[in-house]
Amino acid sequence: MGAVTAGVTLGAGAGGTARALAGQTPAGSAARRDDDYDGSAMWLRYVPVADPHLLRRYRCQATAVVVENAGRNKSYRHTRDLSMAPGSTERLMASTLEAAREELVRGLGGLLDRPVRVVHRPGRALPDGAVVVGTRESSPAVRRLVPAGDLERVGRDGYVLRSVVQGRRTFTVIAGRTDVGALYGTFAFLRRIQTHRSLADLDLAESPKVVNRHLNYWDTERLYAGNDESGTGGLNGENGAIFNFAATGAGAPLNLPVVLDRYLVAARAMASVGITGITINNVNADNSYLTDEYIAQEAALADALRPYGIRLALSIRYAAPLDSRFAPDTLTEEQMAPTDADFQDWWTRRARRIQESIPDFVGFTVKANSEGQPGPQDFGYDHGDGANGMATAVAPLGLKIYWRTFVYNPDVDSDRLKRAYLEFGHIDDEPQPDGSTGRFRDNVFLQTKNGPLDFQAREPVHPMFGRMENTNQAIELQITQEYTGQNRMLCFLAPMWEEIFKTDTYATDEQGQLLDKRLVGHVVDGTAQDHSDTAVVGVANLGNADNLTGHHFSQANLYAFGRQAWDWTLDSGDIAADWVRMTWGNSREVVDVIVSMMMGSWEALVSYQTPLGIGHQFTAGVHYGPGPSESHLPREDWNPVYYNQADSVGLGYDRSPTGSDLTAQYFPVLAARYGDIGTVPENLMMWFHHVPWDHPMSSGRIFWDELVHHYYSGVRYVGGMRRAWDSLESRIDARRFAEVKAKLALHETDAADWRDTCVGYWQRFSGRDIREPG
Incomplete structure (x- = not known):
């Protein structure tokens, strides 16, 4: 991996599009600075176009906004007293087309540096x-x-952008089959101006590859954008979440149904990248969200977000029917069988109560029989029974169940990474009385993390992708950076997600022949195995921090998730270039330097934290600092030593056919590749093998020296990012520059701690000298 220097990147290119775009704006052009700007507009700031030639051209091409009948198809609003907080700058929208019109007025007014006329009845x-x-x-x-x-x-969410010439007049048409498609097209049009692309001769038709593009919002856990302990602030009494349900003290008057500016900024940002829904509470669910008091607040939030195409869902606790808060409508332990009519009727009643207030409610996300959460196994049933019991209950209401597969019961297998497939795979293969295969109902999604462990910086893809041929499967990605630096480290995740989506599963058909379309992305978008209902889910990183994500560069991960959920084939370098232009500026130097920083940041983090496939080496509880020697946690598979298996012979967990044989869960080509230490990709090596310290690597170094090389090169990259950022001081507004500078200084210190702690610990077992790479 190369190092970043001021204005120059070695080995971390962003793709041809980024470089080509960088040449479109003169290096001397500079947007007006607002040195107090806090990042609160995210990538929708709409700074005036600095290039005078482009500005003149755009002003001729966008002279007026025409959105006919914008108020005719009003969005449903349940909450009569819905209102903005005093002093708000955002405004509640009455319809989706009104939201599109107002975004164009705002966006063009800012980008063109003058008001744009609105024509209501053009004839x-x-x-x-x-x-x-x-x-x-x-x-x-x-x-x-x-x-x-x-x-x-x-389709439903797609749009057309088209230039139309009639005589001497030229128009731009942004059209959708639905209102929300037209809104998505509006954001795409504004993005072209923000990134200084041409508006001439447009003839574009875009539609998403995945139907359901959702966020899971964890309001009380893994929240690195405003929780109280992070010190990023917010009003007194807030818990750091982006949405206020139970703020106290000074924040109490600002609980829903009062709507805060940040809710609508988040809604606009989500809509700008085509996100369709959000589960608003933690998967370690609190039954409060099913009470009438909370449902009223949820309905108010749904009303505010609905014009932007954002639908609400809830995480629920499987055993909620036992909660006395719902008395007299509660169940006994004997009524908790998922096949029991009483159990199903309870969930039908509760879902109907929600749907009466939120008619476009999506459904429920369920974490069951995992990490202390109750589930069907507590009552003698399996995950198929539990998911289907709930799915049967809500199917008449048109709702879905997203059933998470993050389970790792140690009684299933000694290797944690094998457990999920062992619990779910046989249900997908089960013959049914009607001659079909697979027990899960059609309104069930199995929601599966991208890898078989837990959102590590690099994992092999989950073996369930491609193996669950008969079941709707959603991939779950983590936007909030639990194991990738939280809000302290700059780590752009789009290259990781691109690697995941474009990994070949080598999936086969019933005759054992390789499928034509078999990348993970093909499995997720349904083209691999003919699934029409598809989903991508991201664990969101929003909070009450001024910039909504806690680190200015964490905004890029939310942006990238939306773009890749819409089209997983996109190049991550191109996504980075767009975000930089929309967020930091269009000058060649700014784009080149920042994109280069971003594009090497993930690989650098892998190198100084968990290189060559060593996983989960984090200190207990916080999942941030290094803890490779820790072995005191109550569960064996929570301890770093369980994964590193360090001894005098080598390092890593043997999951080959001579070890735990995790490799057997993959399709034959991958099973053979991963199972042989001579063919396994080196960046996944320790996921599958206990690698001898003197094992020869492709670089010509032995494994020990290669390991040390990665740790040191990762830290050097962070130092290069810090120096590169310093070179932009004259081009970046003062507040954001200073805040990122401070984060990068902390980042470099913490990366060095990872290197020194891990290399020092591994040396105790290898007994070899640490030869710092030159």
Whole structure:
């Protein structure tokens, strides 16, 4: 891995598009600075275009906004007293098309540095340079200019961006089959101006590859963007979450149904990258969210987010029917069988109560029989029974169950990484009375983490991807950086997700022939095994910090998740370049330096934390600092020593056919590749093998020297990022520059701690000299 120097990157390229885009704006162009800016607008700040030539061109191409009948199809609003907090700058929207119109007015007004005219009734004579937004149902202009077949092809969430020339007049049409598709197209159009792309001769049709693009928001855990202990602040009485349900003291008057600016900034940001829903509470669920008091607040939040296409879901506790807070509507232990009509009827009643207030409610996310959470196994049933019992209850209401597969009961197998597939795989393979295969109902998603352990910086892909042929499967990615530096380290996660999506599962059909489409992305988007209902879920990183994510660069991970959930084939370097241009500026130096920093940051973190496939070496509880020697935790598989298996012979957990044989859970090609120390990818080596200290590596070094090389090169990269950032001081507004500078200084110190702690501990077993790489 190369190092970053000021303005120059070695070995961390961002892709051809980033470099090509960087050349479009003169290096001397500079946007106006606001040295007090806190990052609260995320990537939707809409700074005036600094290049005078581009600005003149854009002003001619976007002279007026035309959104016909914007208020006709009003979004449902349940809460009569829904209101913005005093002093708010955001505004509640009455409809999705109104949200699109207001975003264009805001965005074009900022980018073009002048107000843009709104034309409500254009007739047939559209103004030259008009930007027309709508559907064929809402807009006579769209109906004239975009054939119905074009919109049918882009589907429910897709959009068309098209330049239309009539005589001497040119218009831009942003059309969707639905209102939300038109909104997504609006953001895509504004993104083109933000990133200084051409608006001439547009003829684009975009649609998402995945149907359900959700966030899971963990309001009380893994929250690195505003919890009380992080010191990032917020009003007194807030718990650091982005949404206020139970704030006390000075924050109490600002609980829902009062809507805060940050809720709508988050909604706009989510909509700008096509996110469709959010589960608003922790998967370690609190039954409070099912009470009438909380449902009323949830309905208010749903009302505020609905115009942006964001639908709400809830995490629930499987044993909620036993909670006395629901008395007299409670169940006994004897009624908790998931096949029992009483159990199913209880969940139908509770779901109907929610749906009466939130008619577009998505459904429930369930963490069952994992880490102390109750589930069907507590009552003598398996995960298939539990998921289907709840799915049966909510199916008449059109709701879904997202059943998490993050389970690792030690009684199942001694190797934690094998346990999930052993609990779920046989249910997918089970023959059914109607001749079909697989027991899970059609409204169940199995929600599976990208790797078989727990959101480590690099893991092999989960063996369940491709193996669950008969079940709807959602991939779960972690945006909040639990094991990747939290809000202290700059780690851009899009390259990791790109690696995951583009990993070949080598999945086969019933005859053992390789599928034509078999990458993890193909499994997730349904094209591998003909699934029409598909989902990507991201564990969100939003909070009440001024910049909403705790680290300015953590915003990039939320942005990237949305873009990759929409289209997993995108290049992560191109995503980084777009975000940098929208967030920091379009000058060549700013784009080149920051994109280069970002694109090497993940691999650097892997190198100084867990290189070559050594996983889960974190100190107990906080999941941040190094703790490779720890062995005192009550569960064996929570301890770093369980994973590193360090001894005088070598390092790593043997999961080959001569070890735990995790490799057998993969399709044959991968099983053979991972099972042989001579063919396993070196960056996954210790996930599958106990590697001898003197094992020869592809670099020509032995394993010990290669390991040390990674630790030192990772820390050097962080030092390079810090120096690169310092080179931009004159080009970045003062507050954000200083805050990132401080984070990078802390980052470098912590990375060195990881290196020194781990290398020193491994040396105790290897007995070899530490030869610091030159």
